[in-house]
Amino acid sequence: MPNKTYRIAASVLSADFARLGPEIRDVSEAGADWIHFDVMDNHYVPNLTFGPMVCEAVRPYTNQPIDVHLMVEPVDELALKFIHAGANIITFHPEASKHVDRTLSLIRDSGCHAGLVFNPATPLDWLTYTCNKIDLVLLMSVNPGFGGQHFLQSTFQKIRDCRAILDAYAEKTDRHISIEVDGGVKAANIAEVAAAGANIFVAGSAIFEAKSKEGYKQVIDSFRERLGRIA
């Protein structure tokens, strides 16, 4: 049975970095369930964002879980630093870690939820021997590195394929692994993304282009309304 707990993860990549703390407070008060924190190292992806010190500095601005999406290589040392900085969920790209099982253990043994991230062209094969150590799968619906890109239509089939794998696993184990989708999610496509089998929705530009706390709330409310329609 699919995990029907829907969560909106606001990606602060599109926030005003000069006011990052207040932006995170505002989007949390506007109804974001998770704060999605895109960590880019200008090595694994062609862009550079923020590190664990920034995560630690903004941690007091929200009570919501901080969902750290590591687009870095190597992974382990930074994963640990983000855990110490107050992260609650850590996802990483398996091809960026030399020892994926070890990285997953490292994250979960530190009390965080762990997930694997799949780029648009990355097959789901990595799930074959990892489901017992993951809490969520993050499917990229754009190539990682930048906000504001268009949702790739091929993602819908991939969400369905992933859902089938995770449902089969849940049948056997009664462990329900979430599917998070990241990139180009808007009010116009969120219901279709949910219908394909996702239950966590990352949105950056769609939320932050609203430019005010009231605007963020309107966008997040419109997401929930669209999600309600498919329940």
Ligand code: DX5
């Ligand atoms: C891209 C990031 C995304 C990005 C999504 O590499 O992982 O989280 O912020 O931004 P939007 O919602 O604007 O596509």
Ligand code: ZN
């Ligand atoms: Zn992301």
